[in-house]
Amino acid sequence: xxxxxxxxxxxxxxxxxxxxxxxxxxxxxxxxxxxxxxxxxxxxxxxxxxxxxxxxxxxxxxxxxxxxxxxxxxxxxxxxxxxxxxxxxxxxxxxxxxxxxxxxxxxxxxxxxxxxxxxxxxxxxxxxxxxxxxxxxxxxxxxxxxxxxxxxxxxxxxxxxxxxxxxxxxxxxxxxxxxxxxxxxxxxxxxxxxxxxxxxxxx
Amino acid sequence: xxxxxxxxxxxxxxxxxxxxxxxxxxxxxxxxxxxxxxxxxxxxxxxxxxxxxxxxxxxxxxxxxxxxxxxxxxxxxxxxxxxxxxxxxxxxxxxxxxxxxxxxxxxxxxxxxxxxxxxxxxxxxxxxxxxxxxxxxxxxxxxxxxxxxxxxxxxxxxxxxxxxxxxxxxxxxxxxxxxxxxxxxxxxxxxxxxxxxxxxxxxxxxxxxxxxxxxxxxxxxxxxxxxxxxxxxxxxxxxxxxxxxxxxxxxxxxxxxxxxxxxxxxxxxxxxxxxxxxxxx
Numbered sequence: 001x002x003x004x005x006x007x008x009x010x011x012x013x014x015x016x017x018x019x020x021x022x023x024x025x026x027x028x029x030x031x032x033x034x035x036x037x038x039x040x041x042x043x044x045x046x047x048x049x050x051x052x053x054x055x056x057x058x059x060x061x062x063x064x065x066x067x068x069x070x071x072x073x074x075x076x077x078x079x080x081x082x083x084x085x086x087x088x089x090x091x092x093x094x095x096x097x098x099x100x101x102x103x104x105x106x107x108x109x110x111x112x113x114x115x116x117x118x119x120x121x122x123x124x125x126x127x128x129x130x131x132x133x134x135x136x137x138x139x140x141x142x143x144x145x146x147x148x149x150x151x152x153x154x155x156x157x158x159x160x161x162x163x164x165x166x167x168x169x170x171x172x173x174x175x176x177x178x179x180x181x182x183x184x185x186x187x188x189x190x191x192x193x194x195x196x197x198x199x200x201x202x203x
Numbered sequence: 204x205x206x207x208x209x210x211x212x213x214x215x216x217x218x219x220x221x222x223x224x225x226x227x228x229x230x231x232x233x234x235x236x237x238x239x240x241x242x243x244x245x246x247x248x249x250x251x252x253x254x255x256x257x258x259x260x261x262x263x264x265x266x267x268x269x270x271x272x273x274x275x276x277x278x279x280x281x282x283x284x285x286x287x288x289x290x291x292x293x294x295x296x297x298x299x300x301x302x303x304x305x306x307x308x309x310x311x312x313x314x315x316x317x318x319x320x321x322x323x324x325x326x327x328x329x330x331x332x333x334x335x336x337x338x339x340x341x342x343x344x345x346x347x348x349x350x351x352x353x354x355x356x357x358x359x360x361x362x363x364x365x366x367x368x369x370x371x372x373x374x375x376x377x378x379x380x381x382x383x384x385x386x387x388x389x390x391x392x393x394x395x396x397x398x399x400x401x402x403x404x405x406x407x408x409x410x411x412x413x414x415x416x417x418x419x420x421x422x423x424x425x426x427x428x429x430x431x432x433x434x435x436x437x438x439x440x441x442x443x444x445x446x447x448x449x450x451x452x453x454x455x456x457x458x459x460x461x462x463x464x465x466x467x468x469x470x471x472x473x474x475x476x477x478x479x480x481x482x483x484x
Contacts, residue, residue, distance in 0.1 A: 027283060034279070038271035052275045053481075056282055057451060063286055120262045139263045157226050164224035165217045171255035172216075174262055178251060 011075035019067040026063055033076055036141060037083045043136040044087040046125040050094075051087075058086040073150055080143075081151045084133055091129040123173040131166030134159050139167075212238065214248045223252055278479065281470030285415050359429065363412045363445035368455050373448075373464045373484030412445045413452035415469040419445070428472030432456055435478040436465060448481050 009017070009025075011032070017025035037058070041051035062082050069078060124132055130152075137148040138159065145163075149156045171177040221227050222235040238245040412420060419425050429440045438458035446455050448466035457464045463484030471479040 023284075027280060030279065030283065031276075034276055035268070035270045038275070039268055042269065043266075048272075048275075052272075052278065053449070055271075055275070056279045059279055059283060060286065060451065063283055120266055124263075135263065139260065140266065160224050160226045161221050164220040164226065167256065167259045168216050168220035168223075168252055170259050170262070171252060174259065176251070176255035176258045177248070 012071060015066050015069055015075050018063070019069075026066065029075070029079075030059055033079055036076075037079060040080060040136055040141055041083055041087050043124065043140060044084065044129070044133050045090060046121070050090055054086040054090050055083060058083040061086070074147075077147055077150055080137070081153070084137075084151055088129060088133065120170075120174065123170050126173060127166050127169055131162045131169070134162035135166045135170075138163050209242055209244060212242070212245075214244050216248070216252075219245070219249055219252055223249070223256070278468070278470070281473060281479065282415070282468055285418060285469035285473070359425075359440055360442040361425075361445075362442070365446055366444065366455075367447040367450060368453070368464075368466060369449060370482050370484065373455070373466060373482060413447075413469075415452045416445050416454060418469065418473070419454055419471065424472060428454065428467065428478070429456070431472045431478040432465065432467060432480075435480060436461060436483075451481075453481055 009028075011029060014022075014025045014029040014032075018029065034055075037055055038051065041054045041058075042048065045051045045054060058079075059082075062079055069075070073081075124135070127135070133152060134148060137143040137151060138145060143151065145156055145159050149159045152159060168177075218227070218231070218235060222232060222239075225232075227235065235245075239249045240246070419428055425443070429443070432438075432440055436458070438461035440456050441459040442457040444455040444457075447453055448455065452469055453466040454468075454471060455464055455466050465478075465483040466481040468479040468481050471477075473479075
């Protein structure tokens with residue numbers, strides 16, 4: 001007996017089926033991508049409860065707007081864009097909430113002058129959210145720069161710049177690069193102050 | 204012996220990072236190249252950054268993938284299954300506009316929540332006085348405006364304010380006047396709610412109930428949900444409000460004997476979902 005080959009429906013087919021009224025299609029689509037969506041949310045937000053809420057909010061939005069999906073991008077890119085937006089919404093709300101501010105990261109601050117390198121998780125959470133998101137998508141989740149740019153709705157050059165700047169900060173926080181302003185270098189003639197321009201390359 | 208001299212220009216890590224990545228324009232690239240050649244601080248930081256690239260990549264890749272926890276997956280699956288079809292729901296743009304308005308009016312949320320809770324208290328007082336309509340059927344009855352109304356679990360006041368609650372607004376106790384001391388169902392502040400019998404309604408507006416919460420307008424479903432909430436919190440539900448929590452549909456539950464309220468999701472009490480707690484004060 002020749003085994004019957006059952007072809008899995010594509011993401012687009014599931015989304016179309018959902019829009020057409022298939023009650024199981026969207027749940028199937030979610031199961032297919034939930035682990036990766038979760039990883040992006042968890043690493044972007046650094047908090048399990050917030051990540052769970054963000055993914056749920058995002059998937060409910062996706063559920064409701066599925067009929068308007070035009071197919072300009074891959075379904076998984078579209079889903080990740082909605083999740084990333086939900087995460088960044090939460091980051092922005094958290095930033096203006098006085099009881100739980102985002103930790104500021106100042107390269108000239110005392111915390112980076114210590115000899116103790118930060119844990120990767122902690123260092124990641126100290127990055128500005130736009131740099132953290134770019135690094136999560138490109139360096140940790142393996143998206144191409146072009147796909148990450150589409151997810152973040154920014155130019156490709158901006159994603160490259162955010163990744164590069166984030167990696168540079170991580171290099172210092174993880175102890176791979178000495179901060180020229182650190183005490184050990186004070187007596188050195190190479191002592192200098194690192195400045196962060198805050199400008200982004202947007203080619 | 205080195206011929207390099209400090210340029211006097213502080214090292215700009217972002218610019219150096221962009222230089223390493225090759226995203227600067229030609230003029231900026233030439234300027235940074237000059238700084239790296241002439242200024243020891245720029246040169247050493249550049250060398251460090253270049254050498255650190257693979258180390259950072261290794262550090263990032265060392266973080267193992269973590270699948271979505273089962274409880275989170277179940278919660279999200281329940282939330283999705285409780286939704287209506289796409290054609291019946293609010294457009295995303297409208298939801299965003301509502302969210303934006305909500306953010307703008309965040310400062311008023313506490314006051315709004317307090318007003319709702321006061322209203323709940325007034326409703327309970329009215330019910331205690333015996334002026335509310337008794338209903339004993341699971342099926343919907345009609346209000347004065349011809350709108351279907353819920354026959355809620357006895358001893359529990361039901362409203363549908365549509366208020367967007369936050370974690371801080373849940374921290375407000377419904378008020379001692381809300382304690383169901385002499386309700387139709389006979390529950391007291393120290394007893395679990397008698398949620399199977401007839402109840403009372405004074406301000407339930409079905410038009411303000413999110414489609415995802417409609418299941419909970421069924422008295423049996425609401426009873427099951429409240430039992431799960433009582434089990435999860437140890438409190439006695441005294442008032443429920445079909446509303447929002449952090450911009451998403453939620454049932455807000457006040458207690459007769461707890462100093463805070465909780466928010467539960469549309470899957471509350473459904474198929475082993477438990478209370479589906481979204482937040483508590």
